[in-house]
Amino acid sequence: MQEITVRVLENAPLCTGVCKMIFELPAPVEGIACGKFVNISTGDGAHLLRRPIAVCEHTESTVTICYQIKGSGTQALSRVRAGDTLSCVLPLGNGFWLDEGERRVALIGGGVGIFPMLSVLSDYAGKGKHFDTYFGFRTKAAVCMEGRAKALSETLTVVTDDGSYGQKTNAVAAFFADAASAQADVILACGPLPMLRALKEGLAERGMRTPCYVSLEERMGCGIGACLVCVCKKQGAHVRVCKDGPVFAIGEVEL
Numbered sequence: 001m002q003e004i005t006v007r008v009l010e011n012a013p014l015c016t017g018v019c020k021m022i023f024e025l026p027a028p029v030e031g032i033a034c035g036k037f038v039n040i041s042t043g044d045g046a047h048l049l050r051r052p053i054a055v056c057e058h059t060e061s062t063v064t065i066c067y068q069i070k071g072s073g074t075q076a077l078s079r080v081r082a083g084d085t086l087s088c089v090l091p092l093g094n095g096f097w098l099d100e101g102e103r104r105v106a107l108i109g110g111g112v113g114i115f116p117m118l119s120v121l122s123d124y125a126g127k128g129k130h131f132d133t134y135f136g137f138r139t140k141a142a143v144c145m146e147g148r149a150k151a152l153s154e155t156l157t158v159v160t161d162d163g164s165y166g167q168k169t170n171a172v173a174a175f176f177a178d179a180a181s182a183q184a185d186v187i188l189a190c191g192p193l194p195m196l197r198a199l200k201e202g203l204a205e206r207g208m209r210t211p212c213y214v215s216l217e218e219r220m221g222c223g224i225g226a227c228l229v230c231v232c233k234k235q236g237a238h239v240r241v242c243k244d245g246p247v248f249a250i251g252e253v254e255l
């Protein structure tokens with residue numbers, strides 16, 4: 001983990017209310033990988049705390065993040081221009097990983113939870129994995145990164161809550177509708193808590209013992225394990241999502 005100054009190469013709307021930023025690293029940074037996140041300053045000097053955003057894609061010299069404009073911090077971030085510099089702490093968190101034997105992978109992303117799933121797809125592209133990807137969005141205007149996900153997945157199912165694009169359902173239900181044919185060795189997921197709860201309940205109800213890992217996007221303060229704003233419960237003990245996660249086995253963590 002290191003604190004560096006990065007130069008913004010691109011920062012533009014991706015779809016309604018979501019922006020994509022590509023920034024340049026001054027030198028290669030060890031350990032940037034799928035499911036990890038960055039803590040990035042908002043660029044306006046008014047916000048003391050950096051904002052945690054998942055790595056969406058990365059190369060040796062660049063990192064791409066995609067963020068929803070939610071409150072004043074991400075609003076300020078959306079006003080940053082190409083050529084501006086930002087302070088950034090990275091890489092943070094434990095990230096997703098796939099073992100050798102985990103060949104068939106189900107990826108379930110809801111809303112901005114699709115971005116960590118894209119990081120898995122791009123890290124493992126061409127490494128002999130089979131990806132069945134399920135993305136859920138509120139409505140058609142929120143659908144994004146479909147082309148990229150399609151290019152990197154064996155199958156991609158895109159659904160919306162209101163049925164304005166794809167089937168009217170959510171990503172978890174779409175996954176369960178397909179689970180028998182997908183035959184996943186492992187399930188990775190990220191999205192709002194109700195979505196992750198539905199996934200946990202659905203697995204239990206069906207007696208499915210497929211290993212499943214989820215990334216939690218808990219409210220954060222420091223992002224480096226010091227303030228305890230992000231604690232959640234894992235097997236009865238308090239853990240910090242920023243330092244001990246954000247990726248946890250679904251059976252171990254209280255949602």
Ligand SMILES: Cc1cc2nc3c(=O)[nH]c(=O)nc-3n(C[C@H](O)[C@H](O)[C@H](O)COP(=O)(O)OP(=O)(O)OC[C@H]3O[C@@H](n4cnc5c(N)ncnc54)[C@H](O)[C@@H]3O)c2cc1C
Pocket residue numbers: 037049050051052053054055066067068069070071072073074075112115116216217218219220221246
């Ligand atoms: C590990 C991780 C990865 C994330 N990845 C993404 C991503 O790829 N794309 C994306 O759109 N969003 C992501 N989020 C959520 C994003 O961090 C919040 O939406 C953002 O911090 C909101 O800041 P704000 O100032 O606009 O909102 P405000 O609500 O004004 O924020 C006030 C404070 O609360 C914190 N906060 C508010 N909501 C969240 C939240 N959901 N998670 C963490 N801190 C929060 C802010 O950091 C800030 O300190 C991620 C969160 C975490 C923890």
Ligand code: FES
Pocket residue numbers: 219220221222223224225226227228229230231240241242243
């Ligand atoms: S955000 Fe401070 S301990 Fe996790």
